[in-house]
Amino acid sequence: MNKAALLSEIKPSAFSRTTDLFEKMQEHEQVLFCNDPATGLKAIIAIHDTTLGPALGGTRMRPYATVEEALEDVLRLSKSMTYKCAAADVDFGGGKAVIIGDPAKDKTPELFRAYGQFIDSLNGRFYTGTDMGTVLDDFVHACKETYCIAGLPEEYGGGGETSIPTALGVLYSMKAVARTLWGHEDLRGKRFAIQGLGKVGFKVSEHLLQEGADLYVTDVEQTAIDQVVERAGKLGRTAIAVKGEEIYGVEADFFVPCAVGGIINDHTIGQLKVQAIAGAANNQLLHESHALDLKRKGILYAPDYVVNSGGIMQVSDELYGPNKDRVLAKTKAIYHSLLRVFSEAEEKNITTVEAANLICEQRIQSRKGRNSFFSPRKRAKWQIRH
Ligand SMILES: NC(=O)C1=CN([C@@H]2O[C@H](COP(=O)(O)OP(=O)(O)OC[C@H]3O[C@@H](n4cnc5c(N)ncnc54)[C@H](O)[C@@H]3O)[C@@H](O)[C@H]2O)C=CC1
Numbered sequence: 001m002n003k004a005a006l007l008s009e010i011k012p013s014a015f016s017r018t019t020d021l022f023e024k025m026q027e028h029e030q031v032l033f034c035n036d037p038a039t040g041l042k043a044i045i046a047i048h049d050t051t052l053g054p055a056l057g058g059t060r061m062r063p064y065a066t067v068e069e070a071l072e073d074v075l076r077l078s079k080s081m082t083y084k085c086a087a088a089d090v091d092f093g094g095g096k097a098v099i100i101g102d103p104a105k106d107k108t109p110e111l112f113r114a115y116g117q118f119i120d121s122l123n124g125r126f127y128t129g130t131d132m133g134t135v136l137d138d139f140v141h142a143c144k145e146t147y148c149i150a151g152l153p154e155e156y157g158g159g160g161e162t163s164i165p166t167a168l169g170v171l172y173s174m175k176a177v178a179r180t181l182w183g184h185e186d187l188r189g190k191r192f193a194i195q196g197l198g199k200v201g202f203k204v205s206e207h208l209l210q211e212g213a214d215l216y217v218t219d220v221e222q223t224a225i226d227q228v229v230e231r232a233g234k235l236g237r238t239a240i241a242v243k244g245e246e247i248y249g250v251e252a253d254f255f256v257p258c259a260v261g262g263i264i265n266d267h268t269i270g271q272l273k274v275q276a277i278a279g280a281a282n283n284q285l286l287h288e289s290h291a292l293d294l295k296r297k298g299i300l301y302a303p304d305y306v307v308n309s310g311g312i313m314q315v316s317d318e319l320y321g322p323n324k325d326r327v328l329a330k331t332k333a334i335y336h337s338l339l340r341v342f343s344e345a346e347e348k349n350i351t352t353v354e355a356a357n358l359i360c361e362q363r364i365q366s367r368k369g370r371n372s373f374f375s376p377r378k379r380a381k382w383q384i385r386h
């Protein structure tokens with residue numbers, strides 16, 4: 001076929017769809033669509049920025065209604081991983097992956113092995129572990145195909161459950177908020193409205209009950225709610241079950257998002273009756289401008305990617321060989337990182353999100369030019385474990 005005939009074969013609609021895709025990912029280095037009909041795997045891996053090192057981020061599994069929805073999620077999540085890695089001061093860049101499917105029905109060992117092969121094809125540019133809808137055991141299958149798994153069970157030489165340091169980091173963040181608002185770190189008698197009682201949310205609720213706090217809790221799974229209510233009863237504390245969206249209107253000291261993103265938005269901000277927000281969910285604000293609405297309303301917002309960086313601290317640390325004390329020390333330091341964010345926001349009269357972004361962007365900028373585009377051959381230190 002000659003060139004003119006070939007060009008006439010390119011349909012304008014197909015071309016404009018391609019252009020749209022590049023526009024969508026203009027801030028990102030690379031997006032990989034993974035399709036394996038034999039196992040039913042449909043996944044998207046997004047690499048946002050590798051200035052600080054190879055991309056690192058968990059893999060989320062959800063029954064996304066459309067590919068566009070999955071793409072939107074993975075682009076947003078991977079960008080926030082770049083900031084999270086910078087905030088945590090680890091030598092990794094931002095990436096994330098989503099698997100389109102129902103975690104309750106669609107998981108098979110073969111699907112995760114196929115996924116592992118796609119990760120391996122990136123040759124060290126992307127490391128991954130758990131997120132919403134995935135558990136450590138899924139990655140035991142994936143790691144048969146690739147060395148780029150960070151977040152394996154302890155019996156496989158990994159650091160174990162990442163939700164443990166993530167939940168601890170949320171607790172230390174709440175203490176930093178308490179110090180800023182009330183001049184002390186005591187959470188006894190404070191009231192927390194928790195949305196999402198999964199791997200992280202459940203552990204956060206346990207920490208808070210141990211601290212002597214009282215809870216309002218919600219989840220889409222009734223069993224998750226029942227577990228926390230029962231646990232609170234055993235510890236002589238209160239956990240009141242709240243239905244779905246009612247969690248936004250609960251009168252409490254903290255709102256604690258530990259489920260999906262985008263839940264701080266025009267619809268919910270007006271309902272909030274809390275003094276602070278600190279939770280594990282990624283991308284809590286639908287738009288960054290919602291941080292200003294919270295500031296105007298007098299709600300202290302602890303930026304999500306600083307609060308929930310305990311998991312990333314553990315998985316990045318795992319490549320040096322797991323060490324719980326090292327991870328604990330790094331996780332506790334989230335307290336000081338947040339105090340710095342709060343004081344810079346106050347000093348510059350900007351939102352806490354703007355303050356956190358500035359700190360991270362300065363950190364990334366200072367590495368630009370020193371870390372060229374990541375290549376495993378140039379950065380042999382990432383082969384430590386292997
Ligand atoms: N697992 C980790 O170490 C980290 C998790 N995160 C983020 O924290 C959040 C929670 O993660 P995991 O606990 O690992 O996930 P998970 O899948 O174990 O738990 C999520 C929980 O939220 C519930 N849920 C989902 N939609 C809900 C809704 N609309 N309202 C109320 N509950 C709802 C689910 O039923 C489930 O119990 C996610 O946004 C995740 O990206 C962030 C950093 C690290």
Ligand SMILES: O=C(O)CCC(=O)C(=O)O
Nearest residue numbers: 057058129130151162311
């Ligand atoms: O838990 C992990 O494997 C990586 C951490 C992550 O994806 C996150 O912090 O959102």
